[in-house]
Amino acid sequence: MNPITVPCLEDNYCYLLPFVESNTAFLFDASESSPILDELSKNNLVLDSIFLTHGHSDHVSGLKAIRKAFPKAKVFGHSNLSSKFKGLEAMTDGQETKLGEVTVKSIHTVCHSDSDICFLVKSKNKQFLFSGDTLFSGGCGRFFHGTPEDMCEALDKISCIEKNTEIYFGHEYTMSNLLFAQSIEPENQEIRKEMTRLKSIKNSTPTLLSKELKINPFLRLSEKSISNSIDSVSGSELSEQSERMRVIRELKNSFKP
Ligand SMILES: [Fe+2]
Numbered sequence: 001m002n003p004i005t006v007p008c009l010e011d012n013y014c015y016l017l018p019f020v021e022s023n024t025a026f027l028f029d030a031s032e033s034s035p036i037l038d039e040l041s042k043n044n045l046v047l048d049s050i051f052l053t054h055g056h057s058d059h060v061s062g063l064k065a066i067r068k069a070f071p072k073a074k075v076f077g078h079s080n081l082s083s084k085f086k087g088l089e090a091m092t093d094g095q096e097t098k099l100g101e102v103t104v105k106s107i108h109t110v111c112h113s114d115s116d117i118c119f120l121v122k123s124k125n126k127q128f129l130f131s132g133d134t135l136f137s138g139g140c141g142r143f144f145h146g147t148p149e150d151m152c153e154a155l156d157k158i159s160c161i162e163k164n165t166e167i168y169f170g171h172e173y174t175m176s177n178l179l180f181a182q183s184i185e186p187e188n189q190e191i192r193k194e195m196t197r198l199k200s201i202k203n204s205t206p207t208l209l210s211k212e213l214k215i216n217p218f219l220r221l222s223e224k225s226i227s228n229s230i231d232s233v234s235g236s237e238l239s240e241q242s243e244r245m246r247v248i249r250e251l252k253n254s255f256k257p
Contacts, residue, residue: 001017001018001019001020001101001102001123001126003015003016003017003028003128003166003168003206004016004017004018004039004043005168005203005205005206006035006036006039007035007172007203008031008032008035008036008062009031009032009058009061011171011172011173012029012031012032012058012059012170012171013029013168013169013170013171013172013203013205014027014028014029014030014031014032014035014036014059014062015027015028015029015130015168016028016036016039016040016043016045017102017121017128018043018045019048019100019101022048022100023044023045023046024045024046024047024048024100025040025043025045025046025047025048026047026048026049026050026051026099026104026121027047027049027050027051027066027073028050028051028053028119028130028168029051029052029053029059029060029130029132029170030050030052030059030060030061030062030063030066031058031059031060031061031062032061032062033062033064033065033066033069034062036062036066037065037066037069046070047066047069047070047073048073048074048099048100049073049074049075049076049099050063050066050067050073050074050075050076051075051076051077051104051117051119051130052075052076052077052078052081052085052088052115052117053077053116053117053118053119053130053131053132053133053134053170054077054078054081054112054113054115054116054117054132054133055077055078055080055081055084055113055114055115056113056133059132059133059170060085063075063085074087074089075087075088075089076088076089076090076091076097076104076106076119077089077090077091077115077117078090078091078108078110078114078115078116078117079092080114080115081115091106091117092106092108093106093107093108094106094107094108101123101124102121102122102123103121103122104119104120104121104122105119105120105121105122106118106119107119107120107129107157107158108154109131109132109134109154109157109158110145110146110150110154111134111141111143111145111146111147111150111151111154112132112133112134112140112141112142112143112144112145112146113133113144113145114145116132116133116134116141116154117132118130118131118132118134118135118154118157118158120161120165126166127161127162127164127165127166128165128166128167128168128206129158129161129165129166129167129168129209130168131158131167131168131169131170132169132170133169133170133171134154134155134158135155135158135167135169135212135216135218135219136169136170136171136173136174136177137167137169137173137174137177137178137204137205137207137211137212137215137216138173138174138177138178138180138181138191138194138212138215138216138217139173139177139180139181139216139217139218139252140155140216140218140249141170142249142253143249147242148242148243148245148246148249149242149245151218151245151249152221152241152242152245155218155219158209158219159209159213159219161209162209163208163209163210163213164208164209164210165208165209166206166207166208167206167207167208167209167212168205168206169205169206169207172203172204172205174198174204174207175195175198175204176257177216178191178194178195178198178215179195179255179257180217180251180252180255180257181215181216181217182195183255184217184226184229184230184248184251185217185220185223185225185226185229187225188214188215188225190211190214190215191215194211194215217248218245218248218249221241221244221245221248222241226244226248227244230244230247230248230251233247233251234247
């Protein structure tokens with residue numbers, strides 16, 4: 001059981017998680033209907049459930065047509081999406097739902113939007129995190145709804161899960177994220193290695209949590225190399241993690257690779 005990546009729109013990723021024995025699948029995000037419906041049909045899969053990582057239009061635009069094609073598919077997401085999508089089953093923070101052979105745990109990470117959930121899928125021998133626009137490879141989502149404290153809390157929750165978890169993220173932003181990461185930590189050899197690897201591949205998803213902890217500056221705010229770099233830009237010694245989060249996000253927002 002491995003997720004199938006479905007590139008959508010300009011740089012979005014949606015994912016199908018197929019269950020071969022039952023010919024069913026879960027879908028994570030519904031950016032665009034046709035590539036998703038094509039992939040389901042190519043693999044002869046019936047859609048069982050749809051999980052929404054948040055409600056931004058580039059993640060839900062295909063939902064109506066997909067539900068029309070699979071009217072029995074359940075839809076799971078944050079309660080803040082309930083009024084927008086009829087029949088949505090809201091998942092609370094930490095809620096686990098056993099569905100067939102896997103357990104899906106909802107991890108609330110509201111900050112990028114008002115409805116962010118990362119879905120942790122646990123099977124017998126593997127686990128996957130569908131992280132939407134909360135965590136990317138080399139970066140994190142912008143704070144359209146929440147505060148730096150909220151993003152610290154969200155990323156702390158993700159940092160505690162098993163390090164060998166595969167992370168399936170919502171956008172292909174990896175190379176520009178790593179260019180920024182390198183500007184913050186020029187001596188980090190892991191970032192350099194990952195940039196070299198990316199030159200020969202088109203889609204960088206999935207990543208591993210163990211790798212992100214070595215290359216992603218937003219997960220590394222307590223590292224000396226990062227705090228020194230942020231302190232020197234801000235001109236003062238920042239003691240709070242959330243202050244460093246605020247500064248590094250502002251730096252990323254204005255970064256020109
Ligand atoms: Fe988004």
